[in-house]
Amino acid sequence: MLRFYSFRILISFLLMILIGGLFNVQVIKGAHYYKQSENNRIRLIELLAPRGNVYDVNGALLIGNRASYNVTILPQDFSKEDLPRLSKILNISEEDIRAKIKKAKRVPFMPAILKRDIDQETLFVLEESKPDFGGVLIETQAVRYYPHGAIASHVLGYVGRISQSELDRDDHGVYSRNDLIGRSGVEKGLDSILRGENGGRQIEVDSRGRLSSVISERKPKKGQDVYLTIDIALQKKLEVLLADRTGTIGMMDPNSGEVIAWVSHPSYDPNAFIDSNRSKERISYLKNKTLPMLDRGLMSLYPPGSVFKVVTILTAFDRGKLNNKTTFFCNGFFKLNPRSRPFKCWFHLGHGPVNVYKAIERSCNVFLYNLGRMLKPEELKEMSMRVGLGEEMNLELSYRKGLIPDEDWKKKIYKEKWYLGETISYSIGQGFLSVTPMEVMRMMGAIASGYHLPSPHFAKDIFKHPKKKLGINLNDLKSVRQGLYNCVQTDYGTGQYARVSFMKVAGKTGTAQASRGEDHAWFSGYFPYQKPEVSFVIFIEHGKSGGGTAAKLGHEVLWAWKINKQEKVEVKKSAVSGSEKLTATISPLQTNPTTVVHAA
Amino acid sequence: MQLKSFIKDFHWALFFIALLLSVSGLVVIASASSSLNVDYVHKQLIWIGVGILFMFIILVLGYRPFLNLSYVLYAISIALLLLVLITGVVRQGAQRWLHLGFIALQPSEFCKLATILALAHYLGGKKPTQDHRVSFFIASLIVLFPLAFIVKQPDLGTALIFVPIYFCMLFVWGAKLRYLIGTILTGLISMPIFWFMLKEYQKRRLLVFINPNIDPLGSGYSAIQSKIAVGSGMITGKGWQEGTQSQLQFLPERHTDFIFSVIGEEWGFLGAVSIVLLYLIFFWCAVSIAHQTTDVSGRILVVGVVSMIAFQVFVNIGMTIGYMPITGLPLPFISYGGSSIISMFISLGLLLSIHRNRSIF
Structure with a gap:
């Protein structure tokens, strides 16, 4: 019972404290606070x-x-x-x-x-x-x-x-x-x-x-x-090259995932959003039909076209449906059965007998159709995700994930079953499939690296980028790489316009059918071939031809990179030679005095 | 006959004091929200009605079933806390609210009651003379568990209320003093860990309590303005809707957390002390209920409920005159808010029911 009384006293005591406090604030200091409230000048x-x-x-x-x-x-x-x-x-x-x-x-x-x-x-x-x-x-x-x-x-x-x-x-x-x-x-x-x-x-x-x-x-x-990981000098050069074309150019270090240049055109001047006098400009950006505010490399989805062929080939390798000696004959078109409509190869005269190297080099559709017939959409989706298409990124910028369809997806969206013909389109990167240029660049980075899927990023030391294993057979990758090499470096390659004198480049072109208007032009790959330092993507909206437009621009992009690198070396050199001069002037002082005596 | 005994066994004094406090609350809310666009008075009236309904339901059912079901209620309230952490809506930097379509519920409010019930039920079944150490330990766990979730939300005010409830209930139960002191020491030693669990704005609020100049725009400002408001009421107050501090919107959250500042300013020292004295009578009545009952669980339950309400009153009013940090605890029966009002009337229902069934055992 003693404790019970203590409890009662405690509760009463608490309220007494409050009454005491109120007395202090309201009665003793009341006048002071009243004055403060009267002319509250705070x-x-x-x-x-x-x-x-x-x-x-x-x-x-x-x-x-x-x-x-x-x-x-x-x-x-x-x-x-x-x-x-x-x-x-x-x-x-x-x-x-x-x-x-x-x-x-x-x-x-x-x-x-x-x-x-x-x-x-x-x-x-x-x-x-x-x-x-x-x-x-x-x-x-x-x-x-x-x-x-x-x-x-x-x-x-x-x-x-x-x-x-x-x-x-x-x-x-x-x-x-x-x-x-x-x-x-x-x-x-x-x-x-x-x-x-x-x-x-x-x-x-x-x-x-x-x-x-x-x-x-x-x-x-x-x-x-x-x-940031961006090199603004390189960025400027690439912005000049893209000029008033609509599209993107991106470059990334496939080993670290650092994006070194990222161009999307048309673009906007962010200063217009700061200066209150530039409201007209702001409104024009927001209302413009060309959508200059849109980062086309990250926020727009496009069919990848033939660039996707490397994924189909990797899938076929992975599922044991293809080896280096597999040959299909291309006579310009492909039929699922004698009565079905023909799927055309872009080269209507036909490529003749085609193996995997030639298929990538010349971008033969019929070879891919034959692979597509043997593959399930789930299998293509699985490999796509492995190389980063339609996958999450740990990116500082907003981005969209590519749409990588499979049977379940189609059932859910269209309430329809999947047709084999759709897999055939899928195998050459058409149909429902759509990706962002960033994802394509990441995919090429994965092929260049061979061991891990790069995690693209724009800021140094902010987010963590753990290395994710790629899990693709190295021999399969080697075959694909050889094909990508041929595509640029041989005179039959669809990407030969991109070839440069100072290094070997691997790449793949793509001419993707757009839902309306001219075809989209893709060129993506990596360089130098032997020891990749950069994976890149070039995408021109309605650019008509991957080999004609994108790869041609690629040639200039490669040169821009080279010139930028040289300039950097020169800047460094001049800095180094400057310091050399400095040490030269200091050195007499540092010389051992005994030597001086000897010389004398 | 039954009605007659019902009327006879109804603790009218306790009920009327609660009602008086609620009505005072309505009057203050009407004044404090006169410049706001929302009709808080009508809403509060509905909450009070719902609260009284709950109170009668408990009175009819008796408090015993609630004690027997206390572990289930305890589990449910913890599940609700978890749900808040997963899905809850962040209001003012803390996840305390659960949206149930038409109303936003604050589960931590009900968790307080469920924990008190569970603890009373557990301690009522244990004698302090047997297995003292085990009982003490388990009782501590019963409190620690929800406390951890509420700190995580984070709802510092509610978490701080748990501590005195725990000590009062164990103290009256008969816990050994050295155990209680040991727990306090352990708590003090683990303070630094607790500190790191706090959100930045909460740390700031605590620091502001020590030195209001740290945050001149935020809670430091509220602390100073609230003190000016209460003090400027002087002895007789400025009158209803006449408080310049309150009406000119110097005070934030003046219909909820800072409602007592309005009372202090408009009703003066006499009004403010009347409110405090009403609480005092309320607690005395409640404690005498505990005194009369023969049920040990019931007695400990009363201690839990009274300490919950009392410390809430102390922290809330203390905050308005700068004696306590700003924590966002409502003033029982007076502050606007559904969860608070309903849980207060549920508490009242429990007290009344213990009074009614005082000599069954």
């Missing part, structure tokens, strides 16, 4: 943290910050008489100012932004007349700046103001009302890293609404800097 100023910078692989600045000045207003401290003058200085109509003040009153005692990013002249005028304006403040804010304009814009992305729904959804204290949030590219994908920690300031204002003292402050913390 205002809240938010200090937005600058976002982290973004650099390319060599340390060149890709995204930075510049200072901008915003005019803000504390509605309760602003007197209406100042309205006409303020409107004149800021060049905003009085109605607009009134509307903004009305909106701001919903969250009182926090300033609302009247005008963003004012120019120097306005700043001076305002600073001079500031003592006359109660409740008008000037805040500096770091604003995003993209020094390279439209170059690599799909990789970098842009930022925008946070919306109310995003604000409600996210974690407490991470975002605030005026915050910026990444809208695409790494700005979006790495937002949590790039964004800093906002600070704040409690200030006290005097009776005229001017700052009288800072009560407390928390400094904003700048976001983390990020280094």
Whole structure:
């Protein structure tokens, strides 16, 4: 029972503490707090943290910050008489100012932004007349700046103001009302890293609404800097090559998965989303029918066409339906049975007897049709996924997964069974199948590496990229590689236009039927053949011909890579020779004194 | 006849105090939400109605079936907590809510009750003189299990309430003092681990409690403004809907967590102390129920329920005058909110039922 009484006493004691506390706050200090509430002059100023910078692989600045000045207003401290003058200085109509003040009153005692990013002249005028304006403040804010304009814009992305729904959804204290949030590219994908920690300031204002003292402050913390794997010098060269064609060029190190260049055209200038004066440009980007905001390499699905033939061949190897000596005769077309409609080879005269090397080299459809007849769609899907088509990626950018069909998929979507003819189309990369250029580049990277499936990425040391085993027989891969080599390096190869004098290149062309309009042009592969450093993809939307358009562009792309590499070496060399000169001048001092004596 | 005994055995005082608190709550909500667009008063009225319905159901069924089913209720409430962790909606940075179509439920609110029931049931069946160590250990596990899930959500306020409930119930049961002190020491030593489990904003809230200047825009601001609100009410208060702090929206969440700041400002010291005294009478009545009952489980159950409500009152009011960190615990019977109101009336139903069946055993 003693314990029971103790419990009763404890509970009573707790409430006594509260009564004592209330007495202290309300009776003893009541007058003090009453006065504070009467003229509650505490205002809240938010200090937005600058976002982290973004650099390319060599340390060149890709995204930075510049200072901008915003005019803000504390509605309760602003007197209406100042309205006409303020409107004149800021060049905003009085109605607009009134509307903004009305909106701001919903969250009182926090300033609302009247005008963003004012120019120097306005700043001076305002600073001079500031003592006359109660409740008008000037805040500096770091604003995003993209020094390279439209170059690599799909990789970098842009930022925008946070919306109310995003604000409600996210974690407490991470975002605030005026915050910026990444809208695409790494700005979006790495937002949590790039964004800093906002600070704040409690200030006290005097009776005229001017700052009288800072009560407390928390400094904003700048976001983390990020280094990308992109080489902006190479990127620029490739952007020039793609020019006004619609399509993508990508290059990746197949050993590490680092994407060194990633071009998608048409593109946009992210600065237009920062500068409030460029709203027309923004709208034109968003409404343009050519979809410049779309990263075609990651967010668009296309039929891969003949590029997919390597997957069909690998599947046939894997399932024991094909070896290096298997030969099929191509007379220009293929029939499932004597009465069925013929599937045509692109070379209507026929390739004659074709083995696996020749099939890849000349992109013979009939050879692939014969393989397709022996394969199930599930088997093709399984191999596709193994080389990364339709697979997950640990990417910093938004991406879509390719559509890799099989019987179950068709049953689910079309409520229809799978026809053998569809497998025949499937085997040459047509039909339901559609992939992204990134996936094709990844696939070629896998073939180049041989041991693992590369995990493509754009940022250094941010995400983890564990090596995933490829699990494909090396001899099978060797045969495919030989075919890819022949495709570029022999005079019968469909990719011969891409050939360059300074190294051997492996690749595969593709001319894929588009659902409407001209065919899409593909060229993808890797180089140097013996010791691959780069896997690449070139894709031209409605480019008509893989061998004619894409491979031809490939030739220039290869040269651009070579020139870029040379320039890098030269830069390095000049740096090294510079330091050599330096050591040369120092060396006499370092020489052993005894030697000097000897020489004397 | 039955009705007569029902009326006779009904603890009118306890019920009326709860009702008085709820009505006061409605009045304050009406004032605090006058500038908001949602009709919180009507919604709250419905919650109170539903709560009283639950209360009577429990009174008719008696508290015994609930004790007997306590392990099942306990398991269900933990399953609900798990469900929240998997599917729950993140509101204000924590997953506490379960969406059931028309209403959002806060399972941690009901988990408190289920845990108290389970603990009362377990301890009621064990004598402190036999197998003391085992009983103590298992009782601790019963509390620790849901506590871990609630910390994970994270709902710091509710988690903190579990601790005094646990100590009070075990203390009254008759746990050895050195065991209780040992548990406190273990808890203190494992504090750093606990610290790392907290989310950034929670750490900040705790740090803000020590130094409000760390977060001038967030909870530090609320702490200062709330104190100004309560203090400025002085002795007699500014009057209904006259509180400048409350009406000018200096205060966040003034119809839920910070409702007492509005009471303090508009009703003054006299009003605020009246509310505290109502709670005090409520607890005294409740404790005397525990005193009268012959059922050990029932007695421990009362201690659990009373300590739950009392510490919630203490933390919530203490928060508005800067004595406690800002944790987001509702003020029992007064704060707006369905889960809180219903669980409070369920608690009341349990108390009333223990009173009614005090001499069955």
